[in-house]
Amino acid sequence: MRRVIFNQKGGVGKSTITCNLAAISAMEGKRTLVIDLDIQGNATQYLLGQKVKDSDKTIAHFFKGCLSLSLFGGPAAGIQDLIHESPFPNLFVLPSHPELEPLQGRLESRYKIFKLKEELDKLEDFDEIYIDTPPVLNFYSQSALIAANKCLIPFDCDTFAREALYTLMQTLSEVRADHNANLEIEGIIVNQFQAQARLPRQLVEELIAEGLPMLNSKISPSVKVRESHTESQPLVHYAPNHKLTNEFRELHIEIHS
Template sequence: MVKILAVTNQKGGVGKTTSCVNLAASLAATKRRVLMVDLDPQGNATMGAGVDKHGLERSVYDVLTGRVDTQEAITSETSGGFDLLPANGDLTAAEVELIPVKRKEFRLKQALNLVQDNYDYILIDSPPSLNMLTVNALVAATGVIIPMQCEYYALEGISALMGTVEKIRAALNPSLQVEGILRTMYDPRNGLTRDVSTQLLDYFGDKVYRTVIPRNVRLAEAPSHGLPALLYDKNSRGAVSYLALAGELNRRCAQSPNALAS
């Protein structure tokens, strides 16, 4: 059974897109069938996957607005071995165009229903704000992965996000749950980092992934080459960490009632 995971945080600069691209590549490296959906008009996940957002003939915008079928917009021409439903600046117009549409919150869910049987994982890179695109991601998802830095303001942000998840679950997607909290840009030498990490573990327990993503220059460099860290420098701490996260996610799924086929 497919896992549809929205990688989201209403706070920007937490490593959301980096996590989505690198987790997709790492899951693909473990022989899982992966689709990454870029739902951010900035198109950074698309570029990070080695696809030129400026040269797209079809994108997730065309899918959400009903111009093309989902499969027509998916490309396999990525650097990371996963399929991609790409995005670019055209996506900013989708919110306006969807205003008069009935059940507009379900457009992405309906689109993914057509292709989800082809995949083990679908990862959705959400915008760093609460808008109709983010709502579509949360309605389509079975779980939410929350990347966050271990700093004071991040704790406030995660509280707001938890509230959003609860509202979506109550009104639009009863099966939605927090899949896991991912600590990014982690520096164990920083006292505040350790303190916030301890608070997260105390409060959220097993929802916090054991894997932490360190601050890593190679992770920061890889997107400019259109590559996930695994292909840019497979021995870098960043690449190794995302491979470990993929392994942890696979193990969790194997232990759940709706386990992925291996």
């Protein structure tokens, strides 16, 4: 199963949700891979404890190989040898790198948008793949949406996020129509949810009434998230009995039920 976590709005918790769901899958014994397509590399740092300096050991090397195929012939670089083992059992990372930025225009002009899907179709070693994306609809996020089976949408409760959500749903409809008819919108994850505040509850109720695919599980705000980032430990390892960790467990159960 390949899941992409995507929203065109920044700061909604994509990397945090990606890494914590992946860590739970890995803890359950599933061989799990996180692919970091965000140039910022937050998921990479969260799971590996540092960003990877050598671009020949990251997803950037794979995309450079796609361009080399056009220039010199021969097979493009595969991703199998670029995958890093994390400190956590069953959890692996295909890291991001800043070199993704200058590659983007060349990849677009040569229409390499399906290369990630083609490569992942050949990858048989993993039970679960989670793809973290940049907070914009660009070559890398489109590649992820084309390669994925399911899409999770993080959402934080404010008016601007609501307007961005409508745009995002239209974007996903276009991706499904043009490139990936099998992409399933698995649901919208309400992040930073304050259950005692009136506005978030009202906003969620209105979105449900509009027929948007809101998931029942919600993620509360907590300083534990920042602490786990600092320690480079997903919550299931850093604070296994914390309320927030249990919310991620409930979310994991819901999307796998």
